[in-house]
Every structure is written in C-alpha cells, then in structure tokens.
Amino acid sequence: MKGSSRISDLKYKLMTVELLNLSKHYYTYRELAQLIHLPETVLSRYVKGHVLPTIDRAREINKILQKTLRLEIELQQRIEFDDLGFFDNTGIISDTLLMERAVQYAVNKFAGRRITKILTAAVDGIPLAALLAHRLGVGLVIAKRDREVGVKEFIEEVYVPSKTAMMMSLYAPRGAFKRGDCVLIVDDVIDSGETQRALAQIALKARAEIVGIYALIGIGHEWKNKINQVTKCPVEVVLELTKK
DSSP states (O other), X not given: OTTXXXXXXXXHHHHHHHHHHHHTTTOOHHHHHHHHTSOHHHHHHHHTXXXXXXXXXXXXXXXXXXXXXXXXXXXXXXXXXXXXXXXXXXXXXXXXXXXXXXXHHHHHHTXXXXXXXXXXXXXXXXXXXXXXXXXXXXXXXXXXXXOOTTOOOEEEEEEOOTTOOOOEEEEEEGXXXXXXXXXXXXXXXXXXXXXXXXXXXXXXXXXXXXXXXEEEEEEXXXXXXXXXXXXXXXXXXXXXXXXX
C-alpha cells in the first residue's frame, strides 16, 4: 500500500480498530458495548488485536463512533475568540489524541480516493498533515516561507495575504513531487483561502492531481470562491464558523 491511500478492506478494518482504541480514552468497554450493540468481550478482542471485524461490521462501527465522538463539537468547545476576532489554536493542534480523531475523520471522508502526497504549509498545519501522511503511508510535502539551504530547486508561488499589501511566497522542494502525484492539501484553518490557493497552485505546477482539501476549521465563506478559482476539488472542513 505504500505510495497509495486507496483503502483496502484490510486497511479499513485496521483503521476501525484504531478508532476503537481512541474511543477507549472516552468510554469504558461497557459504554462502548451499549453504543455499538456488541458484547464487551468482542470489542476487547478487536481492541487488543486478537481478531479483526468483518468489513460490514467495521463500517457500522465506524459510522456509529464518528457520530458519537463528533469532532466538530470538540473543536467548537475549544475555540474562544478574543476582542479582535482571533482565536488561539494551540490547544487544538498540540492535542495528539484530538489530531488522531481528525485523521480518522479525513480517512473516512476521502476513503476510496488515491492519495500519494500530503501537502501543507508551515507551520500550524504540520501536526495534522504529518499524522495523516503517516496513517496513509504516503509522503509529506511542507511548503515554507523561506528557501532552505541544500535544496537545489523549488516550486515557488507568490500570493498576497488578505487585508495586507505585502507579497509573500511559499516554496516547496521540486524533488518532493513526482509527475502524476495525487495530492491532498491539509491545513488547520482556512480563513481567507489565500494559503490554500497558493498550495493548490504549487501542486498544479508540479503536474500533480489535487484530490481534495481538508481542514479542521473554515472561517466565513469568502475562501470558497478563491479556492474555486484554481481547483474544483472536494473541500472537507470539519467545523465552519461565521466571521466575527
């Protein structure tokens, strides 16, 4: 499965077991048994890796737990805007357990799509992107705002951040891509959409296919038009917020 995230039945079963393991941080076996309508002994065997669920049972477990854990509610509870309309996302991106749940959310949303690279921008999108790339067994490409010594050739995209009069650049190592790569763009927050549009342009310059864009939080709606100017790929956002 290296080099592609097209999810086989076996991999889906293993991912379901990982979701069950995550759920054990929030529920006892008795509570899980009541939620999923399976005996505690069966769930215990799944969690301990003694046996895997059938693919139909794995899908049913996944469906129930995704509804129960409700990632968007968890994110909403952790966001508190200040007087200027900003919020601190440190408690979100530094919580590895929460990031694992966000990874599982993405795996479910993009199941069946071929993904060979995860692309993100430094810095806040890196924790989620790295965990997702690891889970899918694919490469991670980080676009940075500075050229790094030792990298011979870059793909550069120049953009103007919203509400500024400054031109900024993102640089990604050209050698990190292969022609025909299937790229999923990942970030923590989409606000103006300028960063994600720049990432999409980098993927297109690399002659890659953009499979989709995934973010934890989307603020407002203006970003949708900006991204659509470059790509019509699916965009999955866990929680959408109204601009203050």
